[in-house]
Amino acid sequence: MPQTPEVQPQGALLVGSVNYDDAEKTMSTASAMLGDLLRRIPDGEVGRRFHWIMFQPDVLGQADGIERVGDEPRLLRGIDIRPLRLAEGVDAAGIQLPPLGYADAAIESYAIFRRLRDAGDIAAGVRFQVSLPTPVAVVSSYFSGDDRAAIDPVYTAAMRRELDRILSAIPHDDLAIQWDVASELGIIERASGYGRTMEAWWPGDPFAGLVERLVALIDAVPADVEAGVHLCYGDAGEKHFVEPADTATLVRFANAVITASARDLTWLHLPVPIDRDDEAYFAPLADLAPTSELYLGLVHREDGAEGARRRIAAASAVVDRFGVATECGIGRAPAGTTEEILRTHAEVASAW
Template identity: 40%
Template structure:
């Protein structure tokens, strides 16, 4: 076999199984030898990604429901965002409109804003204990790092706050997130850890379908992503998942090609104080054409950086995945494979087959 015929596999983060032990056992049985990192699957409330974090504002005396959206019965979706439904939350019925966004109460000063615990360290530490126990019993291979995937500050702001208050709340929320990252770094050995930033809202800003509270959108996106990435020390692996969403089984926008993702990577890498160890880019199921993959020729990959293409789809299985691999291989070498996003909101019974497609493709 050629080096490119056996490809490394990445799981982006969420895996819709019962709990972290179920994820570790299922994934390792099918893919343990093909991976270098393993996530805990973001099971339970975290399966809804940032949707669960509304509680941070609901009980906060500085915030209230936006009156206009409350009167409308839920979030008023901006025309460029398209129609979206709310899925995966433990407290909101599937298919119901997203709840209204929140806003600062009148008279609240920036210095008065407090953001409480988000719960990321507790979840990571609990799952790492499970991983260590299973590793002792030979279930989890010793070479696998524990992968912790974290949504960026922009994801929280976009999900839960009216646009006009993003700039005011951003510094406080970002600092809370960085405190929790620091707690994770203090609790888990660095040689056993990978931190992945989930970059979705920023890609929407880049594509012009998400609000940005800064005038130079591209420069503002890169500045903010660099601030997140540079908080990860060099002895911890750093991953970046460029995300186009998966709510309702669809992207918030179909990427026209890999060009914007390549540009984000190249500009971000030039701003960092440390290397990116891996970067993930989605590939729509219907794109097995040269036009989509050709921009990969322009990627400026450091020798430490592994490219993962999210071209694994269960809808057309191994055959369709191999077609996309063949076209991508004309423009990039040595890349790994992945699904286009996490699969925490998939029916659990479909997940073993999707993992098998990863293994066989």
């Protein structure tokens, strides 16, 4: 018999990607299956966004002054994922990056969201969620050496332009922005990613620099727009770049960000590895700074509701109010597993 949790989780969060082909199916299915568990719905990061940031080299490679590394394309479902470099003698400050694609996708999907809501397929009051990667993720993943410091402010400015377009096009009371934070945890943990140690490229304390960068992104979201943070240890091949010993690093980083931010964080999402149904993993959460909504990524497709309940029971010994989620997006989950994953959320959580 599965262990009965002491706390009934309240609400669910869809982290971002969903393994469907189009935004309408993602949003209508999520609303039908999860209903009043959800306060916001993403578009599933469909199309070329299916594998998080892996389409960005194709975008950035169009800019004059940026070159692809290697002579032959490395294709992933039609996306060339080769890394990037600055062309010799190019001043990065003068590079004009094209639109990154996030604002265009958000504006297109919001029109679908509005149509579904007007038809009653999405409840009134549910917000449209836009998940954005931090510039640290793209810069650290696709540039090397001194190119990172040079391109960092250029890419950050481009991402801020994407955010500003989204804020201009979508009514603020309909909008929720989530910053996806994965590479930052790799840098803090000095993990191995893409065949090399994940490192900062700025002077001084890497941790302080990571906090400063994330805080700037959170504070760029106006107070009348919801703002969330998804902390992640990666899920390439459904594996982390390092297995966290417990939630201590997550709590330390989240607390520093929450304390330094000028605005309130609407929600915080933390991952829970599938094999961690022990109280020790969750113990540092006792020191987590308050947030309006905390979501624990304890839903895993491999063990469904039974495994989620074990992890809920362990977490409930430390925290008494949280919702449920998967560890990361489910856009790369095996075909045919999406509805079962969504159903698990509904089985283990109650409505708001």
